[in-house]
Amino acid sequence: MFNKFQEIxxxxxxRGGGGGTATPxxxxxxxxxxxxxxxxxxxxxxxxxxAALADGASISTWYFSNGGGFNGDRTVPSPVIEANxxxxxxxxxxxxxxxxxxxxGLDVDQQNDGVPATSFEVTGxxxxxxxxxxxxxxxxxxxxxxxKHMEMGMFGTIIIRPSNGxxxxxxxxxxxxxxxxxxxxxxxxxxxxxxxxxxxSNLARYRPDYFMINGKDGANTITDSATAITASAGxxxxxxxxGTSYMPGIxxxxxxxxxxxxxxxRPLVQPYITTEQMCxxxxxxxxxxxxxxxxxxxxxxxxxxxxxxxxxxxVTTTITVA
Amino acid sequence: xxxxxxxxxxxxxxxxxTVFSISGLTMLSPGNxxxxxxxxxxxxxxxxxxxxxxxSVYVWQFIDTNSTGPGALTSGLVVKEGDAVSVTVNNNLDRxxxxxxxxxxxxxxRTISPGSSRTYSFTAPAAGSYLYTDNVNxxxxxxxxxxxxxxxxxxxxxNNLYSGGPVFDRQYTLFMSELDDRLNAAVxxxxxxxxxxxxxxxxxxxxxxxxxxxxNSDTLIAMSVGEDVAIRFINGGAxxxxxxxxGYHVNVASRNRIIEKNVIEKDTVQVERxxxxxxxxxxxxxxxxxxxxxxxxxxxxxxVYAKGGLVLMSAA
Numbered sequence: 001m002f003n004k005f006q007e008i009x010x011x012x013x014x015r016g017g018g019g020g021t022a023t024p025x026x027x028x029x030x031x032x033x034x035x036x037x038x039x040x041x042x043x044x045x046x047x048x049x050x051a052a053l054a055d056g057a058s059i060s061t062w063y064f065s066n067g068g069g070f071n072g073d074r075t076v077p078s079p080v081i082e083a084n085x086x087x088x089x090x091x092x093x094x095x096x097x098x099x100x101x102x103x104x105g106l107d108v109d110q111q112n113d114g115v116p117a118t119s120f121e122v123t124g125x126x127x128x129x130x131x132x133x134x135x136x137x138x139x140x141x142x143x144x145x146x147x148k149h150m151e152m153g154m155f156g157t158i159i160i161r162p163s164n165g166x167x168x169x170x171x172x173x174x175x176x177x178x179x180x181x182x183x184x185x186x187x188x189x190x191x192x193x194x195x196x197x198x199x200x201s202n203l204a205r206y207r208p209d210y211f212m213i214n215g216k217d218g219a220n221t222i223t224d225s226a227t228a229i230t231a232s233a234g235x236x237x238x239x240x241x242x243g244t245s246y247m248p249g250i251x252x253x254x255x256x257x258x259x260x261x262x263x264x265x266r267p268l269v270q271p272y273i274t275t276e277q278m279c280x281x282x283x284x285x286x287x288x289x290x291x292x293x294x295x296x297x298x299x300x301x302x303x304x305x306x307x308x309x310x311x312x313x314x315v316t317t318t319i320t321v322a
Numbered sequence: 323x324x325x326x327x328x329x330x331x332x333x334x335x336x337x338x339x340t341v342f343s344i345s346g347l348t349m350l351s352p353g354n355x356x357x358x359x360x361x362x363x364x365x366x367x368x369x370x371x372x373x374x375x376x377x378s379v380y381v382w383q384f385i386d387t388n389s390t391g392p393g394a395l396t397s398g399l400v401v402k403e404g405d406a407v408s409v410t411v412n413n414n415l416d417r418x419x420x421x422x423x424x425x426x427x428x429x430x431x432r433t434i435s436p437g438s439s440r441t442y443s444f445t446a447p448a449a450g451s452y453l454y455t456d457n458v459n460x461x462x463x464x465x466x467x468x469x470x471x472x473x474x475x476x477x478x479x480x481n482n483l484y485s486g487g488p489v490f491d492r493q494y495t496l497f498m499s500e501l502d503d504r505l506n507a508a509v510x511x512x513x514x515x516x517x518x519x520x521x522x523x524x525x526x527x528x529x530x531x532x533x534x535x536x537x538n539s540d541t542l543i544a545m546s547v548g549e550d551v552a553i554r555f556i557n558g559g560a561x562x563x564x565x566x567x568x569g570y571h572v573n574v575a576s577r578n579r580i581i582e583k584n585v586i587e588k589d590t591v592q593v594e595r596x597x598x599x600x601x602x603x604x605x606x607x608x609x610x611x612x613x614x615x616x617x618x619x620x621x622x623x624x625x626v627y628a629k630g631g632l633v634l635m636s637a638a
Contacts, residue, residue, distance in 0.1 A: 104566070105589040110609030113568055117533075117628065118610045147618045147627045204523040204625035243590070246617050248562065266571065266587045280564035282590035282616030306561040306617050307520065307595075 030167030031179040034214075034226045035073075036080040036159070037066055039087070042125075045095035045142070049074045049153065051188070053210055054218025059193040062142075062152035064093075064101075076153030076215040077184045077244060078140075085135045085163045085172065092127040099154065101128050104139035104282065105265050106158065115143045132160045135171035136265030137240040137284040147203055151192055153215070155244045157182055160265070170238060175261050175288055177238035179231045185245040185279060186212035187303060187313075206246055211303050211313035221300075221317045229253075229319040233293045243283040247303045247312060251277045253289055253319055254297030262286035278304075289319075296320045357404040357446075357477075362386060364397050365412040366419055366434075366456070366468060368510075373524055374531035374629045379503050380510035382415060382466040384454075391470060392495050392540035393528025399454065399472040402479055405446040409454075412439040415468075416512075422457035423472060424596060425579065433458055449476040449484040450579040451495070451554040451598035461517050461560045464596075465505055469558040471497045483552055488575050488602050490552035494543050496613075498593065498631060499559040500525040500620065520560060525620040525631035532614075532621070532632040543613070543635040551603040553613075555593045561617070563593040569611030569635070572601040590616055603635075610636040 037043070049061035064078035073079055083089040093101050098121040102114035108130035113119045121144055142154035162172045169176050187208035210217050216224045231237050239258075241251050252275060261271045263285050279285050300316035364384040371381045384397040391398035401407050411421045413434040420433045421442045429443035455469035463469065473495060476482050481490050500522035508515040525531060528541050535541035545551045553572070557563055571587035577599050593599045614621050614632035623629035 102568075105571075107569055107571060107589070107606070109607060110569070110611065113609075113611060115568065115612055118568075118612065118634070145627045147622050147625070150618060201625045203619070203622065203627075205521045206619045207521075243564075243616070246619060248564070248592070263586060264571065264588045264590060268584060268586055270584045272584070278592075280562065280590065280592040280616070281618075282564050282566040283588075283592065 031177065032167065033179065033181045034080055036082045039081055039083040040090040040092070041066075041081060042092040042094055043079060043081075043101075045093065045097065045099040045154065046074065047097065049076065051076055051153070051215060054220045057190070059188060059190050061193065062149060062154050064154060064156060077186065078154065078156030080157050080159060080182065081140070082159045082161060083132050084161045084165045085132050087132050088129065089132050090127050090129050091140075092125055093122050094125040095122055098123050099142045099144050099149065101140050102143040103128060103130060103158070104141060105284070106130055106132070106138050134265050135160045135162045135174070136262055137242060137286055138265050139242060139244060139282070139284070141244070148192065151189065151206075151246065157184060157240065157242050159240070170261060170286060171267060174267060175238070176236065177288060178235040180238045180240070181227070181229055182240045182242065183213050183227065183251065183301070184215070184242040185249050185301060185303075186215050187245040187247055188212070208245075208247060208303070208312060211301070211315045213301060213315050213317060217315055221315050224317070228317045229289070229299070230322050231291045232322050233291055235291045237289045237291060239287050239289060241277065241279045241285040241287060243279045243281050245303065246281050247306060248278055248280040249301040249303045251279060251285070251287070251301055253299040256289060256292060256297055256299075256319065258287045258289040260285055260287050291321050294321050357406060358402065359406045360401055361408045361410065362390075362397075362399055363410045363412070364421075365414055367414045371467070373623060374534055375623045375626065377503070377624075379501065379506045379524075381501065381506060382463065382468040384411075384468060384470050391528070392497065393530050393535075393538050395470060395497060395529045397470045398495075399470070400475070401446040401472070402475045403446050403449045403477045403485070406443070407446050408441050408443040410439055410441040413437065418458050419456040419463070419468070420458045421454065423452050423454045425452060446474050448579055449474045449482070449487075450576060451556055451600055453556050453558055453596060453598060455558070461520070462509075462515070464499070464558055465501060465517065465520060465560045466509060467499065467501065469499070471495050471554070471556045471558070473554060483575050483600050483602070484579070484581075487581070488552075488573070489550065490602060491549040492545060493552035493554065494540070495554045495556065496527050496541070496633065497529070497556045497558050498527060498563045498615070499529070500561060500631070503624075517560070522559070522561060523624045525615070525622070527631050527633050531623055531629050533629070535633045541633045543633060545603075545605045545635065545637045547605050547608050547637055549605045551605060553601050553603055555591065555599045555601070557593045557595055557597050560595060562595060563620070563631070564590055564616045565593060565613060566590045566616040567603070567611070567613050567635075569609060570603055570606060572603045575600045575602055605637045608637045610634055
C-alpha cells in the first residue's frame with residue numbers, strides 16, 4: 001500500500017518539475033531577530049554549502065535554500081518558515097537528489113510525513129501540505145538517511161503564529177512579547193562532513209567538535225545579531241529553543257530567571273520560572289525572558305553527552321539591556 | 323497467552339476474562355481481593371546475540387526458561403500490585419551479581435557468587451513500570467544487557483496506569499537499550515573496559531532493531547483511531563533516549579511512578595538513564611508513523627541507517 005503512495009506521488013513530483021511557487025526573499029519584521037519565509041513557499045535541497053567556523057576552518061554542509069542554485073540563502077540552519085494557526089500550509093520541496101521534509105511535531109498525515117519507509121522520497125518537487133492546528137515552535141528536516149542528512153545541516157524551524165497572525169503573542173490569548181529570538185541547537189562532528197558518502201561505519205559514533213547556536217560557534221555566536229539578545233529594560237523577549245542537535249543542551253540566560261511557557265508546540269498548563277532548561281534532541285521550549293533594569297549577561301548552551309554526565313562543549317552569547 | 327503478546331493486551335483481555343494468563347503467570351479476576359503468589363526463575367548468562375546486520379556479539383542476559391520477555395528480550399516480569407513475588411536468580415556469569423529493582427525493597431540484598439543461586443522476595447509495589455537489573459557491576463551490566471522490564475498492573479488488573487490513573491485501551495512496553503561492540507568484545511576476552519569510553523553503535527527496542535521491529539507484534543504498535551494507547555518506556559541502557567513520535571502528540575503520565583503534574587502534550591519525550599516513563603497516546607489519526615530516538619545515530623546499526631531503535635505505530 002505504501003509503495004502505491006510512493007509511486008503516485010513521485011510521478012506527480014516529476015510532473016511538478018523543479019520550479020514550484022516563486023519564493024520572495026526572506027524578510028525581518030515585527031520583533032523578530034531572524035529572517036523568515038512566509039508559507040506557501042519553496043525550499044531547494046542543496047548539497048554544496050560550507051560553514052565558516054570561528055577557528056578559521058570550513059566544513060561542507062547540506063541545507064534547504066530559499067532559492068534555486070547559488071542564489072539563495074546557503075546557511076545552516078535552513079530558512080525559518082512561518083504560517084498561521086488554522087491555515088492549510090503548503091511547503092514545496094525542490095530537489096535534484098532524493099530528499100524529504102519531515103514536518104517534526106506538526107502531526108501531519110502519513111503522505112506528508114516525509115519518511116522514505118512510510119511515505120516517499122522526493123526527486124523533482126513535491127508540495128507538502130498540512131493544517132496548522134496549534135500555534136508554536138516546530139522543526140523540519142530531511143528524513144532520508146537521517147543520521148547523515150540532518151547532521152549535515154538539512155534542518156530548520158517552523159513557527160506557527162496565532163490565528164490572527166500576531167507577531168507579539170505566542171498563541172491565541174497566550175503570552176505577549178516585545179522581541180523574539182530563535183536558538184536552534186547545532187552541533188557538528190567535522191569528520192562527518194568530509195566526502196559525500198551517505199552512511200556506513202564511519203558514522204557509527206557521533207563525536208561533535210563544534211558547538212553552536214543557529215549554526216555559529218565561538219566568537220561568531222557572540223556577534224551574531226540573530227542570536228545575541230538585545231532589548232530594553234522591562235521588555236519581554238520570547239526565545240524559541242529548538243533541539244536540532246543530536247545532543248541535549250542546557251540553556252541559560254546568564255543568571256537571569258526566565259519563564260518556560262510552552263514545549264513541543266503546546267502551552268504548558270503550569271508555566272514555571274527557572275534559570276536553566278534542558279532541551280533534548282527533537283524537543284522545543286518557548287521561554288520568556290523579562291529584561292532586567294540594566295547590564296550585560298553571558299548566556300548560552302552547555303551541550304551534554306547523551307551519557308548525560310559530562311559537558312561536551314559550551315557556546316555563549318550576550319544578553320544586553322539596551 | 324504467548325510471550326509475543328507481552329503487554330499489548332486490550333481492555334477486554336484484562337478485564338473481561340475471569341482468569342488471565344500472561345507470561346506464565348495466572349492473574350486473578352477483578353474483585354478478588356486475594357493477592358497472588360507468583361514466582362520467576364531467571365538465569366544470568368553470557369550468550370551470543372545476532373544483530374540486525376548479521377554480526378554476532380557476546381552479551382549478558384537474564385534468561386527465563388519460559389521466555390517471558392517482549393520482543394527479543396529473554397525475560398520480563400508482569401505482576402499485580404500487592405502480589406507476593408519471588409524471583410530466583412541463577413548466576414552463570416564469572417562475577418558476583420545482585421538482583422535489584424530500583425524503587426523496590428527486596429527480602430535480601432546479598433549478592434550471588436558465580437555458579438550459585440539466590441531467591442529474592444518482595445511485595446509487588448505500586449502499579450507502574452520498573453526496571454530490574456544487577457546493581458553490583460554498575461552501568462556495565464546495563465551496557466552488556468543484564469536488565470529487563472517489570473510491569474505492575476493495578477490490584478484488580480484494571481486498565482489504569484496506576485490506581486485511579488489514566489485508562490488505556492491497549493498497552494505496549496518498549497525496553498530501550500544499546501551496546502558498544504568494543505565493550506562486549508573486551509568483556510568476552512576477560513579484559514577491562516572503562517565505561518567512560520562507552521560509545522554505543524547498536525540500538526534496540528525490546529532487543530530488536532528496525533526493520534526487525536516491524537515483524538514482531540511487541541514492537542509493531544497496532545492501534546485504532548479513537549483509542550488511548552499506553553506506552554511504557556523503560557530505559558535499560560546507559561544513554562538517554564529522546565523518543566520522538568511522528569503523527570502524534572502524547573501525554574506524559576508519570577516518570578519513575580511519580581505522576582507528572584504539569585500535564586503537557588509532547589511529541590518528544592526524554593527518557594533518562596534507568597528511567598521509566600509512561601505515556602498515553604490518544605490515537606488522533608490513521609496511518610503508519612515511526613517512533614524513534616532523536617539521537618539519530620541511535621537509529622543506525624554501526625552507522626548504517628535506519629537499522630536501529632525505531633518502531634512503527636500503525637493506526638487503522
